[in-house]
Amino acid sequence: MRIYLYIISILTACLVSISCINNKANADVESNVDRSRQKYNLSGRYEGNLPCADCSAISTTLVLNKDRTYSLHYTYVGKSDELFHKDGVWRVDSDVLHLESEDYNYKIEGDRLSQLDLSGKEMTGNLAGKYILDRVD
Incomplete structure (x- = not known):
């Protein structure tokens, strides 16, 4: 026992x-x-004209809310007037902004977001510096 x-x-x-x-x-x-x-104090509005293979640019607006939700709006300039819209939740991991339901992530660089390629690496080539969303408020 x-x-x-x-x-x-x-x-x-x-x-x-x-x-x-x-x-x-x-x-x-x-x-x-x-x-x-x-x-990071990322909440705010980010805008930019991202490169596009078959249009002039992808006019992009990303709003990051304090409650960790986002709203993404974009149009294909010179191709269509249609406005595309996505909403979801965002998070930060190791200086990278992740948007739920989006293929692309963004490296956080102060008041700008630099879009990463599909494998999560920084863009390279002649257009690399054009994959930027700048904070506007």
């Missing part, structure tokens, strides 16, 4: 230890997210 009590007390001590370690790991992750949120 004593052996069973001894085994139960050891198992209980192990479970309590594991629980404490897991809570510390979760707290570290949450504090990193909080630091990332404090580091």
